[in-house]
Amino acid sequence: MPNERLRATLLEQGLTIATLAESIGVDQKTVERWITKDRTPYRRHRYAVASRLGVDEAFLWPDALTNEQVTAASGSELVTIYPHRSTVPRDAWGRLFATAKEEIGILVYAGLFLSEDSGIQRTLTEKASAGVRIRILLGDPDSPQVADRGTDEGVDDAMAAKIRNALVLYKSLRRLDGVEFRFHQTVLYNSIYRADDQLLVNTHVYGVTAALAPVWHLRRIAGGDLVNTYLESFERVWQSATPIPGD
Numbered sequence: 001m002p003n004e005r006l007r008a009t010l011l012e013q014g015l016t017i018a019t020l021a022e023s024i025g026v027d028q029k030t031v032e033r034w035i036t037k038d039r040t041p042y043r044r045h046r047y048a049v050a051s052r053l054g055v056d057e058a059f060l061w062p063d064a065l066t067n068e069q070v071t072a073a074s075g076s077e078l079v080t081i082y083p084h085r086s087t088v089p090r091d092a093w094g095r096l097f098a099t100a101k102e103e104i105g106i107l108v109y110a111g112l113f114l115s116e117d118s119g120i121q122r123t124l125t126e127k128a129s130a131g132v133r134i135r136i137l138l139g140d141p142d143s144p145q146v147a148d149r150g151t152d153e154g155v156d157d158a159m160a161a162k163i164r165n166a167l168v169l170y171k172s173l174r175r176l177d178g179v180e181f182r183f184h185q186t187v188l189y190n191s192i193y194r195a196d197d198q199l200l201v202n203t204h205v206y207g208v209t210a211a212l213a214p215v216w217h218l219r220r221i222a223g224g225d226l227v228n229t230y231l232e233s234f235e236r237v238w239q240s241a242t243p244i245p246g247d
Helices: 004-012 017-024 028-036 043-053 067-076 090-098 118-129 144-153 158-169 226-240
Strands: 078-082 103-107 133-139 179-184 190-195 198-203 215-219
Touching (some): 004 028, 004 043, 017 028, 017 043, 090 118, 090 190, 090 198, 103 226, 118 133, 133 144, 133 226, 144 158, 190 226, 198 226, 215 226
Parallel strands (some): 103 133, 133 179
Antiparallel strands (some): 198 215
């Protein structure tokens, strides 16, 4: 059956088969066979197509890599592990967001430490002005999920109070074009901090505050699946989240 993912990606980006063929140095009929007959290209061509279209190779050809290759590539996406969020160097957060050229995403309950950091706020403001899309998901302070998290961490109503405090601190950022805030009502297994293809993932551990839980620094590479898993999770939460009243 045809490779509809490759066909659709070309259409979405306004590219023709001839344009793609010329840009990666293959015959137009070869690209046509990739689409109409679902032929799998050589790996060097898969890399070239994925790079030209700005998508993951595994999205266009899900069965092209063996489980062993996906596992090896995914392991290479792990840059480092911090035993606690509090041990992540303070400037690492700023450096992460400063690398973004297309998108910044933040999924937290409160993430108060970010909203309290004037340097982070300045970086986010500069990125928004440069056209970077910024999406920030905060826990709905009136939701049972936030209440349960406060109980689990032993801080009770303080969790909801942190979220409201963060909203106040983000007041200027919330007025900027290109910056979107939403409330979510999900059980948050991980806090996700994204800058394009790089992530800091703060795992959540029962009975432990987020500051004392581990953080994974991940960077997406071709063929890997770790980063994609967290990005897909972010998108699912975003789709179910609601705009913050007053925004």
